[in-house]
Amino acid sequence: MTGTVPTKITIEAAHALVKPFIHHTPIATSSFLNDHCEAELFFKCENLQKIGAFKARGGLNAVLSLSEEQLKNGVTTHSSGNHAQAIAFAAAKVGAKCYIVMPDNSPRVKISAVEGYGAEITFCKNTPEERQRTVDEIIANTGATFIHPFNNYEVIAGQATASKELIDDVGVALDVIIAPVGGGGLLSGTALSAQYFSPGTKVYAGEPEGAADAVLSFRSDKIEKAPYINTIADGLLTYLGDKTFPIIKAGVTDILTVSDEEIIQAMRYLWERMKLVVEPSGAVSLAAVLKNKEVFKGKKVGIIISGGNVDLGKLPF
Amino acid sequence: MTGTVPTKITIEAAHALVKPFIHHTPIATSSFLNDHCEAELFFKCENLQKIGAFKARGGLNAVLSLSEEQLKNGVTTHSSGNHAQAIAFAAAKVGAKCYIVMPDNSPRVKISAVEGYGAEITFCKNTPEERQRTVDEIIANTGATFIHPFNNYEVIAGQATASKELIDDVGVALDVIIAPVGGGGLLSGTALSAQYFSPGTKVYAGEPEGAADAVLSFRSDKIEKAPYINTIADGLLTYLGDKTFPIIKAGVTDILTVSDEEIIQAMRYLWERMKLVVEPSGAVSLAAVLKNKEVFKGKKVGIIISGGNVDLGKLPF
Structure with missing residues (x-):
């Protein structure tokens, strides 16, 4: 990166x-x-x-820019929206593991879309702190690379x-x-x-x-x-x-x-x-x-x- | 033709x-x-x-294929749907008069669309006979060329x-x-x-x-x-x-x-x-x-x- x-x-x-x-x-x-x-x-x-x-573009570029070493441990992000789908889609393209953190009140249709790309979903309470804590835990356990939705x-x-x-x-x-x-x-x-x-x-x-x-x-x-x-x-x-x-x-x-x-x-x-x-x-x-x-x-x-x-x-x- | x-x-x-x-x-x-x-x-x-x-294609080709002499008298058809819009649109493109016969129970949105292209609408009862009779009357009065929706x-x-x-x-x-x-x-x-x-x-x-x-x-x-x-x-x-x-x-x-x-x-x-x-x-x-x-x-x-x-x-x- x-x-x-x-x-x-x-x-x-x-x-x-x-x-x-x-x-x-x-x-x-x-x-x-x-x-x-x-x-x-x-x-x-x-x-x-x-x-x-459009988020497919940024998600793909971020995932495709990772080293083989990084891809081995997968990627992760928190999102209930298009970015979650983008990262799940991109990870599927390169055959990398993908861990998505979603609020437990996410609409069923968005959950299905992310599941459809084979990502592993972890649900959490819908607060910024809980989302970050959950992602941090995933990173600690898996070594996955976090991909921020825009920054x-x-x-x-x-x-x-x-x-x-x-x-x-x-x-x-x-x-x-x-x-x-x-x-x-x-x-x-x-x-x-x-x-x-x-x-x-x-x-x-x-x-x-x-x-x-x-x-x-x-x-x-x-x-x-x-x-x-x-x-x-x-x-x-x-x-x-x-x-x-x-x-x-x-x-x-x-x-x-x-x-x-x-x-x-x-x-x-x-x-x-x-x-x-x-x-x-x-x-x-x-x-x-x-x-x-x-x-x-x-x-x-x-x-x-x-x-x-x-x-x-x-x-x- | x-x-x-x-x-x-x-x-x-x-x-x-x-x-x-x-x-x-x-x-x-x-x-x-x-x-x-x-x-x-x-x-x-x-x-x-x-x-x-797609009806824009057929309507345009039919209207653009008419002679200047024919176009002077305008074009006509009966339709409550996409063909009416297609002929009205095509006539507007060549600056020809356009007479559309529509059933008097046509949805307001379809009437507006045809009006939007500057066509003159004549309403009639929604039977094949009435529609044909109304078109025949328009042709007799104006010399407009009838353009069938498909035949x-x-x-x-x-x-x-x-x-x-x-x-x-x-x-x-x-x-x-x-x-x-x-x-x-x-x-x-x-x-x-x-x-x-x-x-x-x-x-x-x-x-x-x-x-x-x-x-x-x-x-x-x-x-x-x-x-x-x-x-x-x-x-x-x-x-x-x-x-x-x-x-x-x-x-x-x-x-x-x-x-x-x-x-x-x-x-x-x-x-x-x-x-x-x-x-x-x-x-x-x-x-x-x-x-x-x-x-x-x-x-x-x-x-x-x-x-x-x-x-x-x-x-x-």
């Missing part, structure tokens, strides 16, 4: 490493949404990625490959790329890829009002927690890390917040107009564009649709 | 004609479904097509471009392509494209048990109506036409019927596993593959997902 911010060459290497295992996801467009926003929108469909989210340079380099592909494929010079922000793995990767592969492109982020830590941190110039957590975008609840924050601070133009109502409206457009199953977190970037038309008017805008893992029995419309 | 079965050159010309106006839809794959079926499946995502269905060689040539693209893009020799069958526009186009562009590829069809006219016609060698109509796949209710039936009879290996329950299960896989919004008719091909694993085992199978126009408020799961 490297201890430095991913370089252009690191990200190119990450792309070469993960390519054989991921979907080269398509870029979708919508005349309706272009007209509606008076802009040209290019949607990078990471909801169509393996495991249903890890291999993970960041992996997530960066999504916007690298977007830039490579889109065929126009993008004025802007916008990505959602939770812990900042995707956003920091997006900022790096824009800087290296499309230097004229500005990077924005969309963030739920009900988990507005990144915008606060961005303004105050230090990592802050959200004043309150209350949002449908359950993939974006965490706060930034000491590896993601400086990259975001240096490479992101602005962070735009959106309400749950605005997220659901954006989701509805993506489902009804573009026929894409997108989870609330995945619709946050479009919601931010719809809310701030004056910022994006007349521009060529890359929009990262981050994931599509949503319970069909609990749709907000 | 031509009076003969589309040739290889006709379909290539149709593709060149419609290309600037359509989405070049992606081919999606799913390791889960490959494992589940013990086959290699390649999904042509026509749910991501303009207007949300029209330009429409067939347009629909054929979907599997032409699939064959061009897939990068392997397909053993089979499977498409849903209603009136047979898509299926006859698929049969022709396979014959011309991938002669080793067999063509199958999926059909709902609750609208099983095509399988009957295929067996008895004459056009038959369904013994009863009762299916969730509302895009596949019509029976074959005298232009589509002979092409299907000559070029299709078999027609496989599926129950609504099987259609809904296939839909669920497409939504949950592949993150694609697919309408019931669009899931019929996959349902047929899932039901007949022994037919497709070990094969490379192209599956046409025909459309994604579904009311999010009325999902079957």
Whole structure:
């Protein structure tokens, strides 16, 4: 594992490493949404990625970057969401043991998905302390390598490959790329890829009002927690890390917040107009564009649709 | 308009004609479904097509094939579904007047979609006689050209471009392509494209048990109506036409019927596993593959997902 911010060459290497295992996801467009926003929108469909989210990229790059010696002892992480699936998926690809710590109230569908990749699940109480204690115990017993969901340079380099592909494929010079922000793995990767592969492109982020830590941190110039957590975008609840924050601070133009109502409206457009199953977190970037038309008017805008893992029995419309 | 079965050159010309106006839809794959079926499946995502269905192709080719003289008087059709949108969309692209006859009980969402393309809607009672009478009246008053939803060689040539693209893009020799069958526009186009562009590829069809006219016609060698109509796949209710039936009879290996329950299960896989919004008719091909694993085992199978126009408020799961 490297201890430095991913370089252009690191990200190119990450792309070469993960390519054989991921979907080269398509870029979708919508005349309706272009007209509606008076802009040209290019949607990078990471909801169509393996495991249903961009996290497959970072998880794979982190696992594939480990030495044979490290892989022998397996990998571990705590997550109830897409990162758990990503690490389980990546470990299965290289035949490594995988230990996932999940809160004991995790939805059955998420447990099954992780089990489906052959990972060993340990349940614990749903507190940060319990999760960490359980992971520490696993590491002590097995020697497994812990892979953080975002505060890890291999993970960041992996997530960066999504916007690298977007830039490579889109065929126009993008004025802007916008990505959602939770812990900042995707956003920091997006900022790096824009800087290296499309230097004229500005990077924005969309963030739920009900988990507005990144915008606060961005303004105050230090990592802050959200004043309150209350949002449908359950993939974006965490706060930034000491590896993601400086990259975001240096490479992101602005962070735009959106309400749950605005997220659901954006989701509805993506489902009804573009026929894409997108989870609330995945619709946050479009919601931010719809809310701030004056910022994006007349521009060529890359929009990262981050994931599509949503319970069909609990749709907000 | 031509009076003969589309040739290889006709379909290539149709593709060149419609290309600037359509989405070049992606081919999606799913390791889960490959494992589940013990086959290699390649999904042509026509749910991501303009207007949300392959019908944009046939509608465009038919409208773009008209003379300037004909276009001056506009185009007309009767449909409450995707064909209405396709013709309205195509007419808007060439700036022609468009008269759509819709049953007076059509869902509001479908009416809005057609209105959105600037078409003039005439409502009538929902009987075949009334629809035909209303269209005849429009033709008498305006001189508009009637474009049949499937029994029209330009429409067939347009629909054929979907599997032409699939064959061009897939990068392997397909053993089979499977498409849903209603009136047979898509299926006859698929049969022709396979014959011309991938002669080793067999063509199958999926059909709902609750609208099983095509399988009957295929067996008895004459056009038959369904013994009863009762299916969730509302895009596949019509029976074959005298232009589509002979092409299907000559070029299709078999027609496989599926129950609504099987259609809904296939839909669920497409939504949950592949993150694609697919309408019931669009899931019929996959349902047929899932039901007949022994037919497709070990094969490379192209599956046409025909459309994604579904009311999010009325999902079957």
